[in-house]
Amino acid sequence: MAFFSPSRKPTANDTLVKGVILALIGLVLLIAPHFMGATPLRDMFAQARVVGWFALALGLAFIGKEGLHRLRQRRG
Incomplete structure (x- = not known):
């Protein structure tokens, strides 16, 4: 199982991909309560607002890190 091998180095x-997934999770957690009816599930999503902001910020940071890496690589 090469996927779980500790010698596998993460690629760019x-x-x-991690950044995009985290940003999408954050957006879903922040936006979902606005489209749900008054249910206990809506209350749970509303209470996860801090987690949503954290996931969004972390995802954007990963995307920004990768963007800077590609920009520096292009410049030489």
Whole structure:
């Protein structure tokens, strides 16, 4: 199982994919309560607002890190 091998080095696309997934999770957690009816599930999503902001910020940081890496790589 090469995927779980500790010798596998993360690639640039891994960071980008993680960033996009985290940003999407954050957006879903922040936006979902506005489209849900008054249910206990809506209350749970509303209470996860801090987690949503953290996931969004972390995802954007990963995306920004990868963007800077690609920009520096392009410049030489």
